[in-house]
Amino acid sequence: MVAIKDVNPVQAAPRNEGVQAPPPALSVAGLTVAYGEKPAVFSVDMTVAQGTMTAIVGPNGAGKSTLLKAVLGLVKPLSGEVRLFGLALSRARDRIAYVPQRASVDWDFPARVIDVVLMGLHRELGLLRRVRPEHLDRARACLARVGMQDFATRQIGQLSGGQQQRVFLARALVQQADLYLLDEPFAGVDAATEKAIIGVLKELQAEGRSIVAVHHDLSTVRAYFDHLFLINTRAIAAGPVADVFTGENLQRAYGGRLGEAQLAGGTLTG
């Protein structure tokens, strides 16, 4: 493993935040997560400024999803600290929304599209408050935003993969979060869905919200994101895409697994 100091040092989480400077949407310090004995994420520092759109990129098994899950408290880290808008996770839940991998759930579950979107309102509704017309209106508006307004009463198992992914995004939209964390939102979706999703994400960013997405397609990194976080168990490089998306950094992240052809195809030369 190459030391990460030489090129594009990974930003450390700020120790002292000024009163006027907004805290980063996400700051991770010294995060280590292990399944069994082998660490999946080792000693990672990461900072995501508010209003940015960051891709987490790395080879298979590099700990991308694990990093996201540790940030969300879904896996327990061995060590390290996670802050969201300067707050502990438990106090920042109303400001974050999570879009899991589509394949992580059983789509045969007996629910309609609108039922799934309404799940995003649980923190507002609590245990016993009933879903009222205004909640339904909000859920429908979020479906419309991802182009799924005509599918509200469809059973979720009848949707295509891309449509299911859009439903998941609509469920996150209804949460009206400030930070959106997405795990492979473009995996296995059709071109129309990919276009719809990136359109919505750019809208969110224009509204001042922050986006962090685990991403696997090198050819779209430049077009979709403005910040890049390269990881292979350890943080490899982080910063604006223009600075970080270099052949040298990718070679270090992917090692021998990334062929010259892929590097060339990844718009590196363009």
Add this chain to the structure above:
Amino acid sequence: MGAEFVALSLPPLLIGILAAVTCALPGNFLLLRRQALIGDAISHVVLPGIVIAFLLTGTIATLPMLLGAAGAALLAVVLIEGVRRTARIEAGAAMGVVFTSLFAAGVLLLEQSDTSGVHLDVEHALYGNLESLIWLDATGWASLVDPVALAGLPSELPRMALALLIVCLALWLMWRPLAIATFDEGFAATLGLPVRAIGLGLVMLAALAAVAAFDAVGSIIVIAMFICPPASARMMTDRLGAQVGWSVAFAILSAVLGYVAAGYGPLWLGFENSVSAAGMIATVSGLILGVTMLAGPRRHPAGLARKG
């Protein structure tokens, strides 16, 4: 139908219905979580629990039996979780290992201990004694409003009714978090929902249903009712609330048809004796599942098979 029906058939029929519905309700969520076997596990481990309770107290009084059964169910849940985590095997295999071992231990214990003087045996554990839950104080339909006669009702009836009430209340309270955590546990956790406590709460609810029903109707009904009515219901609808409603309807239908068929079916067919009501109720629930699998409008059963 008069005095004889009220005294001999009404109490077992009601108890059978209550037991079926009490087990079917949590069964819906167990099925969707692919944990349907947990009902099987719990109803088997109840046996060593009641044997140990008998050995400790020397009686088959209700309270120690229920405590022993509940203790064994709790132990099984802990063991299953422990085996699953330390051995890193799938939940179904962990359940299989734990409940067969504990059930076998219960059979050994039962063999080695002197239970000849009391009504405690493996058959009882499997089939229960539904037919024997009769209401001797009843003289006719009027007894239903006679406090003196009501006091003589088999104690299984109010106990089962209480268990059903608790299950209904808990599901009503947990409904939305339980639905979200069942569909997408990761997302539920990011909402701040205590997903592990919800999962454990569901299993405890299933244990309550199994333990309460076990004494009255035996483990055959418990196992069948956790799985068959919810699985049949899944064939009828694509909505969770409707599925739970259908499962209650199928549970009641199984209990009534099964009880009647066991009591009168063999006579109609020319045989002399009735057959086990518990066995017949479980069989009917399986037949209903078969019919819904062939003819239900939504034939892609959760937990049984998956399309694509």
